Amino acid sequence: MPVVPQLITQIQQAKVQLASIILNHALTAVYKNVKNKKTKKTTKTLAGYNLTSKDIVLAILDPATGNIITTIGRQSGKTMVFPGPEVQVKLKTFNGVNSKFQIDSPAGGVVLALKYLISSPDSGSKAAIENGLSEAVYVPYSSGLSDPAVLAYGESYLNTIIRNVADSLQNEPSAAMPGKTITQAIPPAMIKALVYAEHTDTTQVLRGDVQDTVDQLNILFATNQGDAYKYSVSTASARGIAQFIPSTYASLVQRHPNLGFIPDFVQGMADHTNSIKAMYVLLDDYAGAVRVKAAQGFAAGRIFEYAAASYNGGTARVANAVNTYGADWNSDHSGEINTLQSQISSLKSQIKKAKDKKTKSALQGQLATANSQLSDLQSATLRNETINYLNKIYKVITMFNDQVI
Numbered sequence: 001m002p003v004v005p006q007l008i009t010q011i012q013q014a015k016v017q018l019a020s021i022i023l024n025h026a027l028t029a030v031y032k033n034v035k036n037k038k039t040k041k042t043t044k045t046l047a048g049y050n051l052t053s054k055d056i057v058l059a060i061l062d063p064a065t066g067n068i069i070t071t072i073g074r075q076s077g078k079t080m081v082f083p084g085p086e087v088q089v090k091l092k093t094f095n096g097v098n099s100k101f102q103i104d105s106p107a108g109g110v111v112l113a114l115k116y117l118i119s120s121p122d123s124g125s126k127a128a129i130e131n132g133l134s135e136a137v138y139v140p141y142s143s144g145l146s147d148p149a150v151l152a153y154g155e156s157y158l159n160t161i162i163r164n165v166a167d168s169l170q171n172e173p174s175a176a177m178p179g180k181t182i183t184q185a186i187p188p189a190m191i192k193a194l195v196y197a198e199h200t201d202t203t204q205v206l207r208g209d210v211q212d213t214v215d216q217l218n219i220l221f222a223t224n225q226g227d228a229y230k231y232s233v234s235t236a237s238a239r240g241i242a243q244f245i246p247s248t249y250a251s252l253v254q255r256h257p258n259l260g261f262i263p264d265f266v267q268g269m270a271d272h273t274n275s276i277k278a279m280y281v282l283l284d285d286y287a288g289a290v291r292v293k294a295a296q297g298f299a300a301g302r303i304f305e306y307a308a309a310s311y312n313g314g315t316a317r318v319a320n321a322v323n324t325y326g327a328d329w330n331s332d333h334s335g336e337i338n339t340l341q342s343q344i345s346s347l348k349s350q351i352k353k354a355k356d357k358k359t360k361s362a363l364q365g366q367l368a369t370a371n372s373q374l375s376d377l378q379s380a381t382l383r384n385e386t387i388n389y390l391n392k393i394y395k396v397i398t399m400f401n402d403q404v405i
Contacts, residue, residue, distance in 0.1 A: 154222030175288025
């Protein structure tokens with residue numbers, strides 16, 4: 001690791017200051033009207049509780065003095081208010097532990113860290129709510145943390161994890177390239193590109209803002225180290241740096257009992273070394289599945305592309321695309337589908353207007369053929385989401401494919 005930047009040292013001090021602060025919360029009782037069948041009287045009965053508000057604490061660096069100021073705010077839903085007179089803070093964008101803030105006072109102030117009360121569920125029994133509360137200390141991204149030394153520190157952290165995992169897998173046989181090892185089939189720089197692609201905004205990257213998005217990730221890696229993306233959970237329950245869903249991870253652990261994966265999904269996805277190893281092995285598994293399913297069109301030079309596309313859209317669709325379109329498997333073929341759909345619509349209209357059975361039968365045969373062709377094309381055409389995902393990776397990977405990690 002490089003020399004620890006001064007800003008990272010200040011962040012570590014901020015986390016120490018936050019550690020001793022206790023976060024409080026407030027519950028509100030919820031009642032429902034229950035009618036007695038015998039007496040016909042209605043009484044209010046306790047139905048449960050709602051978590052109505054909770055504390056959040058910010059540690060803010062005053063650049064003029066070098067002092068670290070802590071201020072306690074109150075969060076209700078996605079609203080945060082910081083009433084303390086020592087600072088002037090506004091919530092700009094709510095995103096849990098990675099929310100963005102505007103610091104009006106002290107001038108040029110930067111959030112070094114926050115202490116946040118994670119809650120799940122927010123309603124139900126009192127015991128369920130309080131048992132689901134946990135404190136998290138995290139450094140949210142802000143442009144005020146964008147220092148060259150910090151960026152290098154974050155990239156070095158990720159490089160070290162990937163390099164150590166690659167060393168541990170250097171003798172593991174590859175499913176994608178029989179006779180080779182996993183790390184020969186999938187170079188470390190490809191894993192690095194995928195990590196960045198998983199956590200960068202597709203629109204921002206496709207319009208050319210690659211360096212900015214990569215810098216944002218490096219800041220999070222530098223400032224949070226092993227906790228980076230620990231609390232990142234998508235609507236599909238995908239977690240952590242690898243963004244696996246529970247079923248995918250459970251299947252991987254079951255298929256590779258010799259690799260020592262952490263059995264528990266949440267713990268496994270929170271551990272960067274375990275997550276990167278899971279990414280490596282899953283990509284190799286996916287590329288190996290495409291090799292089997294699309295043996296004729298499979299190109300060894302495109303292993304990582306097959307794997308990355310499968311990571312987003314599944315091996316069956318990728319293999320069908322390779323078998324159907326060959327080298328053009330990763331292009332947008334919606335035009336062909338639209339043409340077929342128009343033909344089908346026209347044939348249906350003609351069938352309705354057909355006067356004799358012979359003509360109608362012939363048209364129905366054409367319709368059946370067109371529907372079959374459409375089904376084949378639809379199952380062999382990558383979704384727009386996957387095509388954009390690949391295009392994002394192509395842009396990100398140009399920054400890393402020549403690196404020796």
